[in-house]
Amino acid sequence: MRSAPAWTRPAAAMLLTLALLPSACARPGGSATEAAMCRELRAALPSWSEEDTARTLDDGASFMAVFEGVCGEGAR
Secondary structure (H helix, E strand, O other): OOOOOOOHHHHHHHHHHHHOOOOOOOOOOOOHHHHHHHHHHHHOOOOOOOOOOHHHHHHHHHHHHHHHHHHOOOOO
């Protein structure tokens, strides 16, 4: 059985943390801390490949949903 890509482990922990934040925290008018969080998250955006499994695709989609909820749609 193949293990999940290394990025999914820290991403899962980050998703839990980010899910607890208000959805509008990093939108225009947000604090410098919120803007820095979105910059860091943007650097960790997932990529997809032909080798992805259903689980890695779901993990990536979950990360993107949280990212867009926290940083706003079109923040990529």
